[in-house]
Amino acid sequence: MSVQAxxxxxxxxxxxxxxxxxxxxxxxxxxxNGNPAVKIKYKITGFVLENDSKLIxxxxxxxxxxxxxxxxxxxxxxxxxxxxxxxxxxxxGIGGKIHVQHPYFWKKIERDWDTIFPRVPIAVExxxxxxxxxxxxxxxxxxxxxxxxx
Numbered sequence: 001m002s003v004q005a006x007x008x009x010x011x012x013x014x015x016x017x018x019x020x021x022x023x024x025x026x027x028x029x030x031x032x033n034g035n036p037a038v039k040i041k042y043k044i045t046g047f048v049l050e051n052d053s054k055l056i057x058x059x060x061x062x063x064x065x066x067x068x069x070x071x072x073x074x075x076x077x078x079x080x081x082x083x084x085x086x087x088x089x090x091x092x093g094i095g096g097k098i099h100v101q102h103p104y105f106w107k108k109i110e111r112d113w114d115t116i117f118p119r120v121p122i123a124v125e126x127x128x129x130x131x132x133x134x135x136x137x138x139x140x141x142x143x144x145x146x147x148x149x150x
Contacts, residue, residue, distance in 0.1 A: 003067040005053045016057070017049040018068050018130070029098045031105040038094055038122040040080075042072060047132035057133040064133075069126040076124050084118045094120070 006014035022045040030037045048064070051057055057064055083091050095113050099106040109116055 001068070001071060003064075003071050005055055005064065005067055009054070012054060013052040014054075015050075015052045016055070016064055016067070017052075018046050018064075018128075019049050020044050020046040022046070027092075027094065027097045029094070029101045031102055034108075036098055036105070036109065036116065036120050038097075038120055040076070040122060040124050042076070042124070042126045043129075044068070044072065044126065045129045045131055047130060048134050051134070061130055061133065065128040065130055068128045068130075072126045072128070073124050076126075080122050080124070084120070084122075088114070088118050090117045094122070 002015045002017045004014055005016045008014045024043045026041045028039045028041065048057060083089055095117065
């Protein structure tokens with residue numbers, strides 16, 4: 001995946017390309033006053049494939065991780081909203097998670113799940129860890145006057 005880290009400038013797209021090599025997803029469900037609530041937690045570990053920005057990644061790792069987290073969160077949220085609002089279908093198996101995590105609550109809502117699912121609040125949390133930024137020097141294409149102070 002590529003994220004826009006900086007505005008596009010002459011000679012730079014302003015993007016950072018990130019490759020995931022390990023990811024996990026945890027789905028937590030809750031019964032909030034008789035209404036289901038869901039939290040989906042992603043943990044992603046990866047590395048930088050390419051830095052086509054003026055950022056020195058060793059000094060801006062938190063920014064880069066946050067940009068990737070935001071991108072993943074937005075993508076997953078759009079996908080969930082489409083499933084809930086347009087398709088009105090639990091394609092993620094959230095009902096099954098409620099069944100396993102809260103079996104008595106599930107028995108109460110199971111028959112109405114098709115009408116309940118489109119209204120279930122689903123929060124998405126993403127935590128990205130970068131374990132390799134590649135070279136930790138200034139991008140080779142930067143001119144000396146463009147190099148930020150150390």
